[in-house]
Structures are given as structure tokens and as C-alpha cells.
Amino acid sequence: MAKKLMKGCEAIAEAAIQAGCRYFFGYPITPQNDIPEYMSRRMPQVGGCFLQAESELAAINMVYGAGGAGARAMTSSSSPGISLKQEGISTCAAAEVPCVIVNMMRGGPGLGNIQASQGDYFQATKGGGHGDYRCVVYAPSSIQETCDLMPRAFDTADKYRTPVIILADGLIGQMMEPVELKMNDNPTMPEKPWACQGWDPKGERPRAVINSLYIETEILDDLMTRLNARYDEIRKNEVMVETYKTEGADFVLCAYGTVARVCKAAVRILAENGIKCGLVRPITLWPFPSKEVHDVIAQESVQGALTVEISNGQMVEDIRLAVNGEKPVEFMGKGGSIIPTAEEIADRVMKIMRRA
Amino acid sequence: MVERNIFAGFGGQGVLLMGQLLAAAGMKEGKNTSWIPSYGPEMRGGTANCSVMLSEEEIDSPLVTRPTSLIVMNRPSLEKFEDAVVPGGSIFVNSSMIDIKVKRTDVNAYYVPCTEIATELGNPKVSNMIMLGAYIGKSKCVDIETVLEALLEKLGERKAKLIPLNREALKRGAGCIE
Amino acid sequence: MAVVFQKTPVLTDVPFHYCPGCGHGIVHRLVAEVIEELGIQEKCAGVAPVGCAVFMYNYMNVDMYEAAHGRAPAVATGFKRVHPDKYIFTYQGDGDLASIGTAEIVHAAHRGEKITTIFINNAIYGMTGGQMAPTTLVGQVTTTSPYGRQKEHCGEPIRIAEMLSTINGSAYIARCALNNAANIRKTKAAIKKAFQCQIEGKGFSLVEVLSPCPTNWGKSPAEAMDWLQDNMIPYYPLGTFKEV
Numbered sequence: 158m159a160k161k162l163m164k165g166c167e168a169i170a171e172a173a174i175q176a177g178c179r180y181f182f183g184y185p186i187t188p189q190n191d192i193p194e195y196m197s198r199r200m201p202q203v204g205g206c207f208l209q210a211e212s213e214l215a216a217i218n219m220v221y222g223a224g225g226a227g228a229r230a231m232t233s234s235s236s237p238g239i240s241l242k243q244e245g246i247s248t249c250a251a252a253e254v255p256c257v258i259v260n261m262m263r264g265g266p267g268l269g270n271i272q273a274s275q276g277d278y279f280q281a282t283k284g285g286g287h288g289d290y291r292c293v294v295y296a297p298s299s300i301q302e303t304c305d306l307m308p309r310a311f312d313t314a315d316k317y318r319t320p321v322i323i324l325a326d327g328l329i330g331q332m333m334e335p336v337e338l339k340m341n342d343n344p345t346m347p348e349k350p351w352a353c354q355g356w357d358p359k360g361e362r363p364r365a366v367i368n369s370l371y372i373e374t375e376i377l378d379d380l381m382t383r384l385n386a387r388y389d390e391i392r393k394n395e396v397m398v399e400t401y402k403t404e405g406a407d408f409v410l411c412a413y414g415t416v417a418r419v420c421k422a423a424v425r426i427l428a429e430n431g432i433k434c435g436l437v438r439p440i441t442l443w444p445f446p447s448k449e450v451h452d453v454i455a456q457e458s459v460q461g462a463l464t465v466e467i468s469n470g471q472m473v474e475d476i477r478l479a480v481n482g483e484k485p486v487e488f489m490g491k492g493g494s495i496i497p498t499a500e501e502i503a504d505r506v507m508k509i510m511r512r513a
Numbered sequence: 514m515v516e517r518n519i520f521a522g523f524g525g526q527g528v529l530l531m532g533q534l535l536a537a538a539g540m541k542e543g544k545n546t547s548w549i550p551s552y553g554p555e556m557r558g559g560t561a562n563c564s565v566m567l568s569e570e571e572i573d574s575p576l577v578t579r580p581t582s583l584i585v586m587n588r589p590s591l592e593k594f595e596d597a598v599v600p601g602g603s604i605f606v607n608s609s610m611i612d613i614k615v616k617r618t619d620v621n622a623y624y625v626p627c628t629e630i631a632t633e634l635g636n637p638k639v640s641n642m643i644m645l646g647a648y649i650g651k652s653k654c655v656d657i658e659t660v661l662e663a664l665l666e667k668l669g670e671r672k673a674k675l676i677p678l679n680r681e682a683l684k685r686g687a688g689c690i691e
Numbered sequence: 692m693a694v695v696f697q698k699t700p701v702l703t704d705v706p707f708h709y710c711p712g713c714g715h716g717i718v719h720r721l722v723a724e725v726i727e728e729l730g731i732q733e734k735c736a737g738v739a740p741v742g743c744a745v746f747m748y749n750y751m752n753v754d755m756y757e758a759a760h761g762r763a764p765a766v767a768t769g770f771k772r773v774h775p776d777k778y779i780f781t782y783q784g785d786g787d788l789a790s791i792g793t794a795e796i797v798h799a800a801h802r803g804e805k806i807t808t809i810f811i812n813n814a815i816y817g818m819t820g821g822q823m824a825p826t827t828l829v830g831q832v833t834t835t836s837p838y839g840r841q842k843e844h845c846g847e848p849i850r851i852a853e854m855l856s857t858i859n860g861s862a863y864i865a866r867c868a869l870n871n872a873a874n875i876r877k878t879k880a881a882i883k884k885a886f887q888c889q890i891e892g893k894g895f896s897l898v899e900v901l902s903p904c905p906t907n908w909g910k911s912p913a914e915a916m917d918w919l920q921d922n923m924i925p926y927y928p929l930g931t932f933k934e935v
Contacts, residue, residue, distance in 0.1 A: 160540055162533070162536055162537045162540050162546070162548070162663075180769070180772060180773060182769070206772045206773075208768070208772065208802075210765065210798075211794050211795070211797075211798035212794055214762065214765070214794075214795075215762070215765040215768075215794065215795050215798065216765075218758065218759065218762035218765035218766050218769070218795070219765045219766070219768050219769040219772075220769060221756075221758075221762075221765075221766055221769060222738075222756065222765065222766035222767060222768060222769020222770045222771075222772075222773075223769035223770065223772060223773045224769070225756055225766070225769070225770070226736075226769065226770045226773040226774055227773065228773040230769065230773075244759050244762075245759065245762070248758075248759050252757070328549065331549065331550055332547060332548060332549040332550075332575060333533065333536060333547065333548040333549075334546070334547050334548075334572075334575070335540040335545070335546060353736045353754040353755070353756060353770060354736075354754065354774060354777070355733050355734045355735060355736060355753075355754060355774070355777045356732075356733060356736075356752075356753055356754045357733045358700065358732065358733075358752060364752065364753070364754060364755075365736075365754040365755070366748045366754070366755050366756075366757070367755070367756045367757065368748055368755075368756070368757040369757060369759075370745060370746075370757050415575075415576075418572075418573050418574045418575060419573075419574040419576060421573035421574065422573040422574035424573075425573060496576060498576070498578045499573075499574050499578075500578075500579075
């Protein structure tokens with residue numbers, strides 16, 4: 158297919174449809190409204206179902222119902238709406254119901270603003286809802302990458318029977334870039350014998366119970382042991398990371414999403430000033446690419462690292478854990494959706510290098 | 514070649530469309546492009562702007578903080594973004610709506626009476642296309658026919674009859690720079 | 692020897708955990724019998740609530756979901772949109788449906804969602820230990836209304852069947868009670884009608900069942916039945932509120 162100039166939100170929606178998603182439940186909130194709007198046009202054309210729910214709570218529970226019935230289901234929202242969905246995300250994690258949740262992050266806490274933000278990193282990667290669970294979190298930095306990640310998100314959700322979060326900032330949703338969508342009229346869907354679909358007492362399939370209540374301690378522990386084993390598998394198999402000009406670098410920038418692209422521009426500016434700076438960009442925020450981040454920053458040539466975020470510092474904690482004190486890791490970032498410019502980042506790196 | 518542009522004006526002046534058409538035309542000519550709108554809670558009125566990049570190389574940061582060209586359709590936009598333009602860059606001023614001059618002396622200023630020319634063509638709504646034509650006439654970064662191709666996709670065949678008027682507007686805009 | 696009675700196969704062999712005199716066991720059996728009689732066991736799924744009936748997924752011999760508190764109608768919506776040719780019911784108490792889940796139930800009805808809801812109204816929160824529900828009667832003593840419910844302080848009890856019957860998407864809305872054998876038979880007939888309404892694709896259907904909670908009412912099972920008859924039925928009149 159030829160390249161098409163698409164808005165991020167619309168590209169994500171179409172990529173989900175190409176990945177076999179036929180059920181979308183959502184609720185309006187800026188800046189992600191183009192996703193439900195696009196879905197409301199497209200779903201009837203592909204025999205799917207778009208439903209505007211009465212709330213984010215209802216939307217995620219409809220996803221639970223549809224995912225638990227064996228379908229590829231999805232919802233999208235932006236930060237305050239994602240807070241409301243946490244009950245359902247925790248339920249899906251416990252009940253092992255695969256689903257995909259898109260968060261077009263805006264500024265918080267509370268209602269915050271509607272500009273791009275990365276303030277939901279903790280919420281997405283450290284649980285978000287109550288209980289001892291994880292969600293796989295993808296953080297794309299371009300519209301093309303978002304589209305490429307959507308089929309993977311649904312496959313990962315099905316493979317591990319887990320909720321998967323696409324954590325993008327509002328900028329990814331609102332901007333337009335040329336994309337090449339892989340059209341797929343017949344995506345392969347795994348069998349889901351565990352799903353609610355109507356049960357034949359004389360058949361071989363056991364009765365399906367989609368449940369997150371395990372009152373007896375041993376039985377809950379069985380679930381948690383099973384989930385943990387699965388999380389270990391995910392940690393082993395699903396890490397994605399981009400390293401850019403990191404080999405033999407003097408300094409390393411760490412960022413994800415849109416900010417990583419600003420950092421790439423900073424790397425270019427620094428190179429023009431004779432500084433060998435690289436960039437490490439986690440694509441999966443959970444599982445976090447700890448080993449890869451460590452190996453890049455702990456290189457002998459590297460003097461230090463700077464993590465840049467549109468927040469007051471969240472991913473920097475995981476970067477520091479990965480580096481484990483072997484090199485200094487500094488932070489640059491602001492709340493209020495203020496994105497540092499490439500020049501500001503380059504200046505900051507030069508200052509750190511001079512000090513060293 | 515890297516063009517980093519900001520298009521700005523009142524909501525309703527078609528500044529977002531100008532940017533989109535440029536980004537789409539750039540893409541059709543094999544360039545890397547990006548388009549970022551400003552967005553707020555307001556639906557109509559207010560100010561609107563978008564950042565558009567065109568590049569032969571892969572676009573790292575799509576954010577435009579120092580534009581190579583600033584295209585402004587109203588006075589508040591000129592006042593807001595004038596200082597951000599890189600030295601040696603260009604400012605395209607809709608002189609039908611903006612009664613002040615560019616203060617900076619280290620940039621190229623072009624004054625385009627967009628509304629007057631559009632009215633001459635019989636439709637003041639194509640003021641934005643006059644301006645886009647002026648920018649393209651100066652920057653030569655895409656072909657006018659490619660812009661019209663992108664516009665046709667946007668409008669759909671039902672509104673194909675509007676293409677000749679827009680072609681005329683783009684050409685008149687380009688002409689008033691040379 | 693002739694078999695004169697058999698437990699419906701739509702109930703599993705897991706013994707109910709309910710208190711003596713509780714209405715849940717009766718309604719579970721009625722729902723299961725209706726599913727058997729309509730011959731839809733293999734095409735049916737259910738959604739259990741949060742509340743005393745939280746373990747319903749252990750008792751019903753159909754595919755089951757357990758939903759978060761109040762969200763059963765949204766979960767059922769998700770199922771029904773994926774399997775429009777199958778049948779689904781939610782089973783919810785008065786805390787679940789009439790308090791935390793009002794948005795979900797109102798909007799499921801409003802969309803005309805082709806699902807069936809069994810709503811157990813026992814005027815109290817059972818599982819959490821007898822707190823005041825939206826359906827608690829004025830003057831009724833609970834663990835969070837120790838001086839009796841005062842309408843000036845927290846309003847009067849909400850009448851769900853009446854409210855939902857005003858919504859266009861509702862196709863069948865009825866209120867029944869478990870206080871005697873005749874009313875239990877009527878309850879079963881209403882539940883059957885509600886499922887038939889779903890099978891015929893008419894729209895949203897709900898049966899509100901006035902049900903005793905002797906433990907949290909502080910009464911014996913027999914006293915509870917009398918209390919239900921004397922106090923609940925006058926405020927919550929029985930009957931069919933909507934039938935299209």
C-alpha cells in the first residue's frame with residue numbers, strides 16, 4: 158500500500174482493525190477523540206462493533222465482556238479516563254482476559270491539561286490499578302511505529318492472556334505523518350477455548366469461568382504463581398529497545414515516545430559540536446529493557462546519562478535501577494506538558510560534560 | 514533540504530489545511546514530512562497553528578521551535594512567532610489582515626494581500642491557498658500540481674469542480690512573490 | 692421407583708453457601724430451571740455480581756463471568772455484542788445494581804441491550820455485613836443507619852423497576868417477591884418471560900425480586916418473610932411495569 162498521510166489516532170485505529178480488532182468501546186476525552194470517531198465510521202464497514210459507553214468504567218468492562226467472550230477488543234482514552242479504567246484493567250489482568258488499551262497521555266494530575274505528557278509512566282508500568290499485576294506497555298515514538306506495534310500488541314495480549322497498554326503522548330495522537338499500513342483482510346486469530354461462548358455439558362471443553370475472585374489464599378496464590386511465571390516469560394521474550402549511536406558514545410540520552418525524537422535531534426546538534434552522544438529508547442516500558450540500558454550506559458567510554466521526559470521524573474527511576482550507580486544519571490524534564498527543545502537538551506548535555 | 518514551517522492564524526482561516534496540504538504534497542514527492550496542530554479546548558475562533566516539516570532526511574524531532582519559514586494570516590500570530598524565525602528565514606505576511614510590518618531585519622519578509630487577490634478571483638475563502646502559493650513560489654519545495662492532487666483527495670471527487678479555482682489561487686500567490 | 696423431582700442440571704453440585712432463609716438459593720434455582728425449560732443452556736452465559744451472590748459462577752452450569760461491583764451490565768454488553776445469537780443474564784443485588792452500578796444498568800436499558808437482569812432487592816448490603824442500601828426502607832435500622840434510615844439525611848429508597856420502566860429501551864420490567872409459594876411461582880414465570888423477551892430480541896429485560904435477608908435483618912427466616920410482606924411490598928408494589 159502507498160504511503161498515506163494519517164493522523165496518529167486514526168492510524169492507530171486502522172492498524173487495530175487490520176490486527177483483527179472488531180470490538181471497540183470508548184468514551185470521549187481529549188486528545189484521543191479521533192480514535193472513537195474513526196472506529197465509529199470503520200467498524201460497521203468491517204462487520205465489527207463500535208459502542209460509545211456511558212463512562213470509561215463501563216467501556217473497560219465492556220472490553221472485559223468482549224475479550225472474555227473470545228474477541229479482540231480494545232478501548233482508548235487519555236489520562237483521567239485511564240484512571241477510571243484501572244478497576245477494569247486490574248480485573249482483566251486477574252481474570253487473564255486479553256485486551257488492548259490506548260492511553261494518549263495528557264497533563265495531570267487531576268484534570269491537568271490536554272497537551273502531550275508522559276506523566277502516566279508510573280501508572281502504566283507499576284500496576285495502575287490495585288493488586289500485584291503487570292501490563293505489557295508499548296511506547297511508540299512515531300505514527301509508523303505505532304501502527305507496526307498494534308498487531309504485536311494484540312498478539313502479545315492473546316499469547317499471554319494479559320492487558321496490553323499503548324502508552325503514547327497526545328502529540329503522537331494529534332500529529333500527521335506518512336504511514337504505510339499493512340493491510341490484512343484475514344488476520345490469524347488464536348483459538349480461545351477458555352472464553353465464554355455458551356457451554357455444552359456433553360462437550361470436551363470445560364465450563365468457562367472468567368473470574369478475578371479467589372477467596373482462598375492458596376488458590377489466589379496459584380493464580381499469582383501462574384501470572385508471575387507468565388510475567389517472567391514476558392520479561393524474557395518481549396523486551397524492545399532502540400539504541401541510536403550508542404557504541405563508544407561519550408554520553409547517553411534516555412527517552413521514550415516523542416521526547417526520544419527530540420533527543421535524536423539533540424544527538425545531531427551535539428555531533429555538530431564534536432560530542433559523541435547516543436540515545437537509548439525503551440520501546441517496551443514494561444518489560445523494561447534494564448539489561449540493554451545498563452549495557453549501553455555502563456560502557457567504559459560513557460561519562461554519564463541524562464533522562465529526558467515530559468514529567469517531573471518517572472522513567473528515570475528505572476534507568477537508575479538498571480545502571481545501579483555505575484554511572485551518574487541525571488534528569489531533565491518538566492510537568493505542565495512542556496517539552497524541552499533539542500537545543501536545550503544539547504546545552505544541558507554540554508554543561509554536564511564540562512562539569513565532569 | 515529541511516523546511517521547518519509554522520502556519521498560524523485565526524481558527525477558520527484554513528491554516529491547518531494549508532499545512533496538511535503541504536505535508537501531503539511533500540510526501541507524494543517522496544519527502545519525509547510531519548504535521549503537528551496546536552490543539553485546545555476551543556472548537557471555533559481562537560488562534561490556530563500547525564508545524565510542518567519537509568525533509569530529504571528522516572525527521573528526528575517533528576517539533577518546530579525555530580521555523581525556517583513563518584506563514585501568518587493574522588496579526589497576533591505575527592507578534593507571537595516573529596522572534597522564533599531563524600536568521601535568514603522567511604516570514605510570509607497576509608497584508609490584507611495584518612497592518613504592521615515585520616520588525617526583524619535579519620529575515621526575508623513577504624507581504625501578500627491574500628484577501629484582495631482571493632476576492633479578485635471571486636472567492637475570499639481561497640485566501641489561504643493564495644498564501645500557500647506564495648510560500649511554494651518562494652521555497653519551491655513542492656510542485657503546485659502535487660498540492661492540487663492532495664487537495665483533490667481531501668475534497669473527494671464530488672467537489673473536484675473546486676480544483677481549477679484553487680489552482681488559480683496557488684498560481685496567483687506564487688506569482689506575487691516573483 | 693419413579694423420579695418425582697430432580698435438581699435441574701443447570702445447577703452444579705456445589706452446595707450453596709447462603710444463610711438459612713436467604714432468598715438467593717430460591718432465585719438461583721428458578722433461573723436455572725428457566726434456562727433448562729427454555730433449552731438454552733448451551734447458548735447461555737451469566738454474569739455474577741459483587742455481593743452475596745458473588746460465587747454464583749460456582750453454582751450455575753453455564754459459562755460464567757464474575758464482574759466488578761456494579762459493572763455486570765457492561766460486561767454482559769461486551770458478551771452480547773460478540774455473540775448476538777447467544778443469551779446472557781446478569782444477577783445483581785441492590786448495592787451492586789441500585790448504588791454503584793446505576794450508570795451501567797440505566798444505560799444498558801437505555802441502549803435496549805438484549806440482556807436479562809435478575810435484580811435481588813433485600814433492602815440491605817448482605818455480604819459486607821448489613822449496611823444501608825439505596826433500597827433500605829425509611830426507618831430501617833442497619834449497621835450504617837443505626838438510628839433508622841432518615842429520609843432528610845439520605846433520601847428515600849429508590850424504586851428501580853419503576854425507574855427503568857420509563858426507559859424506551861426496556862422491553863420487560865417486573866417486580867416479584869419470594870414471600871410465599873404463589874409469589875415464587877410468579878417470580879419464575881416473570882424470569883421466564885424476561886429470558887423469552889431476550890430470545891425474541893425485544894430489548895432489555897429485568898425482574899426485580901424482593902428477597903429476604905434474615906441474618907442482616909436480625910430475624911428468623913419465618914419472621915423475615917412476614918417482614919418482607921408487611922414492609923417491603925407496600926413500598927415496592929408487585930407487578931409488571933413494562934411489557935412490549
